[in-house]
Amino acid sequence: MSKNCRKTILATGGAGYIGSHVVLELLQAGFDVVVIDNCSGSSMEGLKRVEKLSGKKVHAYQVDLVNKAAIQEVFKKHEVYCVIHMASLKGVGESWKRPFDYYKVNLFSCMNLIEVMSENNVFNLIFSSSATVYGTPKVLPLVETLETGGCTNPYGRTKFFQEQILKDICQADKRWNVTILRYFNPVGAHESGLIGPVGNPYNIMLYVALVTVGRRDQLQIFGNDFDTPDGTGVRDYIHVVDLAKGHLAAISKLEEHRETQPNIYNLGTGTGISALDIVAAFEKSAGKKIPYEIVGRREGDVATIISDPSKANRELGWKAERRVQDMCDTLWNFQSKNPHGYTEG
Amino acid sequence: MSKNCRKTILATGGAGYIGSHVVLELLQAGFDVVVIDNCSGSSMEGLKRVEKLSGKKVHAYQVDLVNKAAIQEVFKKHEVYCVIHMASLKGVGESWKRPFDYYKVNLFSCMNLIEVMSENNVFNLIFSSSATVYGTPKVLPLVETLETGGCTNPYGRTKFFQEQILKDICQADKRWNVTILRYFNPVGAHESGLIGPVGNPYNIMLYVALVTVGRRDQLQIFGNDFDTPDGTGVRDYIHVVDLAKGHLAAISKLEEHRETQPNIYNLGTGTGISALDIVAAFEKSAGKKIPYEIVGRREGDVATIISDPSKANRELGWKAERRVQDMCDTLWNFQSKNPHGYTEG
Numbered sequence: 224m225s226k227n228c229r230k231t232i233l234a235t236g237g238a239g240y241i242g243s244h245v246v247l248e249l250l251q252a253g254f255d256v257v258v259i260d261n262c263s264g265s266s267m268e269g270l271k272r273v274e275k276l277s278g279k280k281v282h283a284y285q286v287d288l289v290n291k292a293a294i295q296e297v298f299k300k301h302e303v304y305c306v307i308h309m310a311s312l313k314g315v316g317e318s319w320k321r322p323f324d325y326y327k328v329n330l331f332s333c334m335n336l337i338e339v340m341s342e343n344n345v346f347n348l349i350f351s352s353s354a355t356v357y358g359t360p361k362v363l364p365l366v367e368t369l370e371t372g373g374c375t376n377p378y379g380r381t382k383f384f385q386e387q388i389l390k391d392i393c394q395a396d397k398r399w400n401v402t403i404l405r406y407f408n409p410v411g412a413h414e415s416g417l418i419g420p421v422g423n424p425y426n427i428m429l430y431v432a433l434v435t436v437g438r439r440d441q442l443q444i445f446g447n448d449f450d451t452p453d454g455t456g457v458r459d460y461i462h463v464v465d466l467a468k469g470h471l472a473a474i475s476k477l478e479e480h481r482e483t484q485p486n487i488y489n490l491g492t493g494t495g496i497s498a499l500d501i502v503a504a505f506e507k508s509a510g511k512k513i514p515y516e517i518v519g520r521r522e523g524d525v526a527t528i529i530s531d532p533s534k535a536n537r538e539l540g541w542k543a544e545r546r547v548q549d550m551c552d553t554l555w556n557f558q559s560k561n562p563h564g565y566t567e568g
Numbered sequence: 569m570s571k572n573c574r575k576t577i578l579a580t581g582g583a584g585y586i587g588s589h590v591v592l593e594l595l596q597a598g599f600d601v602v603v604i605d606n607c608s609g610s611s612m613e614g615l616k617r618v619e620k621l622s623g624k625k626v627h628a629y630q631v632d633l634v635n636k637a638a639i640q641e642v643f644k645k646h647e648v649y650c651v652i653h654m655a656s657l658k659g660v661g662e663s664w665k666r667p668f669d670y671y672k673v674n675l676f677s678c679m680n681l682i683e684v685m686s687e688n689n690v691f692n693l694i695f696s697s698s699a700t701v702y703g704t705p706k707v708l709p710l711v712e713t714l715e716t717g718g719c720t721n722p723y724g725r726t727k728f729f730q731e732q733i734l735k736d737i738c739q740a741d742k743r744w745n746v747t748i749l750r751y752f753n754p755v756g757a758h759e760s761g762l763i764g765p766v767g768n769p770y771n772i773m774l775y776v777a778l779v780t781v782g783r784r785d786q787l788q789i790f791g792n793d794f795d796t797p798d799g800t801g802v803r804d805y806i807h808v809v810d811l812a813k814g815h816l817a818a819i820s821k822l823e824e825h826r827e828t829q830p831n832i833y834n835l836g837t838g839t840g841i842s843a844l845d846i847v848a849a850f851e852k853s854a855g856k857k858i859p860y861e862i863v864g865r866r867e868g869d870v871a872t873i874i875s876d877p878s879k880a881n882r883e884l885g886w887k888a889e890r891r892v893q894d895m896c897d898t899l900w901n902f903q904s905k906n907p908h909g910y911t912e913g
Contacts, residue, residue: 322736323686327679334672341668372717377736384729391667391722 231255232474233303235288235336236310237281239265240420241351241409243273244467245307247418250277252471257301259294260310261287264422268565272417288332294339305347305477307470308336311381314423315355318378329381337392346398349473352386352405354459354491354528355379364531367405367487375523389485397483402473407459407491407530409466411550412557419463419557421564427498428460431505431513432554436562442513444498446520449527455498457527459491462545462553466490472541491530492543504547508555576600577819578648580633580681581655582626583607585765586696586754588614589812590652592763595622597816602646604639605655606632609767613910617762633677639684650692650822652815653681656726659768660700663723674726682737691743694818697731697750699804699836699873700724709876712750712832720868734830742828747818752804752836752875754811756895757902764808764902766909772843773805776850776858777899781907787858789843791865794872800843802872804836807890807898811835817886836875837888849892853900 232249236242237258242265249256250273258270262285270281282301286293288310311329312318318325333350340346357365358373374380386403393399410428412419424430424439433439447454469490476486506513536542545553577594581587582603587610594601595618603615607630615626627646631638633655656674657663663670678695685691702710703718719725731748738744755773757764769775769784778784792799814835821831851858881887890898 319736320740322733322740323679323682326733326736327683330675330679334668334675337668338672380732380736384732387725387729388667388671391664391671391725395665395667 229255230304231257231301233257233259233297233301233306235259235306235308235332236265238262238267238270238283239309240422241406241463241466242309243269243418244413244463245309245470246270246281247273247277247413248467248471250279250281255282257282257284257297257303259284259286259288259297261285266421266565269418269421276413276415276417288335289328291335291339294335295342298339298343298345303343303345305349305474306336306340306345307349307351308333309351311351313378314425315376315378317423318376318381322377325377325381330384333385333388347400347477348389349402349404349470350385350389352403353379353382354405354407354489354530356383356386356405359525360528363527364493364529365489366531367489367534393485394483400477400481401485402477403485403487404469404473405487405489406466407461407489407528409463410460410554411462411464411545412553413464414553414556416556416560419554419561426458426460428501428505428550428554431501432558435505435509435511435513435555436558438562442502442515443518444515445518445524447517451497451526453497453499456524457495457497457529459494459529460496460501460547460550461491461543462550465543465545469535469539469541472535472539476539488535488539489530489532490535490543491532493530493532495527495529496547500547501551504551505555507548508551509559574600575649576602576646578602578604578642578646578651580604580651580653580677581610583612583615583628584610584654585767586751586808586811587654588618588763589758589808590654590815591615591626592618592621592758593812593816595624595626600627602627602629602642602648604629604631604633604642606630611766611910614763614766621758621760621762633680634673636680636684639680640687643684643688643690648688648690650694650819651681651685651690652694652696653678654696656696658723659770660721660723663721663726667722670722670726675729678730678733692745692822693734694747694749694815695730695734697748698724698727699750699752699834699875701728701731701750704870705873708872709838709874710834711876712834712879738830739828745822745826746830747822748830748832749814749818750832750834751811752806752834752873754808755805755899756807756809756890757898758809759898759901761901761905764899764906771803771805773846773850773895773899776846777903780850780854780856780858780900781903783907787847787860788863789860790863790869792862796842796871798842798844801869802840802842802874804839804874805841805846805892805895806836806888807895810888810890814880814884814886817880817884821884833880833884834875834877835880835888836877838875838877840872840874841892845892846896849896850900852893853896854904
């Protein structure tokens with residue numbers, strides 16, 4: 224722990240669902256943590272709970288990354304060792320309705336951050352990307368060497384564009400040391416039940432949790448005629464605590480990595496879980512039936528998305544260990560204790 | 569001409585090589601023209617000459633599109649009917665060395681412009697894209713329905729990203745009326761010899777012109793072992809005056825176009841011209857030998873790039889009419905009268 228204690232990590236989006244779990248892991252590993260979050264779709268309450276859980280303080284700034292001057296102010300106050308850039312608009316459906324906002328917020332944030340980092344001689348960056356950059360899978364499991372692009376929605380394109388920008392910048396300027404983490408489907412919550420998902424539910428398990436506490440109407444499952452064992456869509460759900468630990472592993476690897484291209488890692492389990500698997504597991508966690516209806520497929524939805532996480536397993540010495548029942552148990556634990564999220568905190 | 573006389577066109581990059589020719593055509597067709605240009609790689613001298621040629625005034629603002637507030641000021645002063653967004657960093661080689669600048673300038677400019685247009689209820693946009701969005705050709709000639717992406721350099725990616733952003737915005741908001749013009753290789757100059765290329769030469773014909781007046785050392789031809797008639801690279805060179813007239817045709821089409829997707833047109837001749845063809849034609853124009861050496865291919869260069877311009881021919885009633893000798897004659901006319909560009913103007 225001592226080797227980390229003087230290093231400061233700047234976590235953008237650190238008050239969000241994934242961000243709060245990452246910040247907790249960072250604090251527990253002995254890092255100093257600075258958070259920038261505009262608290263859209265999140266709140267500082269999550270960070271207060273992280274401080275409570277860790278017994279440590281977070282330097283939190285409610286700042287919008289679209290505002291470059293505000294980022295500069297934060298960099299003046301802290302000597303940053305590495306930035307973990309998690310802040311993002313992240314709703315696939317919403318990105319179809321508000322594409323301009325998605326492009327502006329996600330691209331301006333990334334580029335302002337890159338510029339201020341460079342001005343401050345900070346070149347260690349861990350970037351939160353997504354399985355969406357693979358587009359519609361042609362082969363499974365998805366491995367990092369596959370071609371990216373052909374994204375099926377504007378949100379995915381904002382991630383793909385950012386990856387491309389980072390690749391080109393690394394190529395041109397050897398000082399950059401960038402790791403790209405491609406998240407699969409983050410679910411679950413910290414075992415304490417104090418921190419968990421905030422904002423809109425972006426996958427079926429998070430939606431089920433809200434249905435179970437009455438915050439969403441009946442669950443709809445989009446299609447049961449896919450070419451999968453039970454006909455419903457199969458995804459690679461990963462426990463948010465496992466995901467958070469992947470970031471710690473990536474930081475440890477930073478010093479070793481001095482390539483001209485970003486190091487790219489899938490963060491997934493490599494195991495597929497169907498929509499009906501989730502309903503069954505969540506019913507077990509919550510001890511009640513979850514009513515659902517099968518409706519038509521959504522445009523662009525594919526049968527199965529599964530990661531090949533072996534590169535991260537091998538190179539980062541990291542492995543997602545939590546299984547689907549653990550994901551549902553911890554999520555239900557959080558959701559039942561916080562039926563309205565952090566607002567009643 | 570009368571139907572245009574009350575319409576104001578805002579031309580970004582209007583002081584540049586292509587921009588000045590477009591502005592001249594607009595003025596001659598009776599439009600009011602407002603120009604925003606930061607004069608990086610161009611100068612207001614070109615616009616003074618356009619005013620002289622047309623006998624009309626241009627409302628010119630030396631403003632950077634990265635500065636949103638400055639764009640807002642311009643929109644306060646003029647009732648804009650349509651924006652032609654030509655401003656761009658545009659050097660393929662340079663984009664490898666300064667990718668951050670390319671992404672920042674090109675993306676921020678486009679998005680700031682979109683945002684200010686929307687705030688002012690201006691939704692007619694003609695966007696200058698490039699043949700580079702097709703990436704390495706799999707089939708020839710290049711037709712608008714081919715898949716884009718797979719660009720071979722950061723400059724091309726900035727154009728591809730902007731096209732994607734515009735497509736998504738049109739999909740989400742039916743008020744947008746966007747035309748994307750994919751330029752092939754613009755060359756030549758206005759027949760008056762008063763306006764012509766400014767800034768760095770971005771293709772071999774523009775380079776040859778500078779060699780001929782002694783502003784560049786000996787011409788290098790990159791590879792003579794391509795699978796082409798004479799072994800040198802074949803491109804679709806288009807006379808800048810033809811290209812400019814394509815913008816006028818696109819404006820005329822705006823009122824008819826009310827699709828949810830941008831109208832996309834190749835602006836090219838459909839005819840391939842080799843590097844050696846250009847040397848021979850330019851020697852004829854200039855009346856002197858142009859020494860050159862054959863050197864190795866550049867990474868990523870392909871044998872042949874030719875447009876299929878038939879969609880623009882058919883739908884816009886536009887056709888590139890000027891041939892290679894005309895391109896070289898007009899370019900030499902400009903270059904010999906302005907050996908140092910506009911600086912001696």
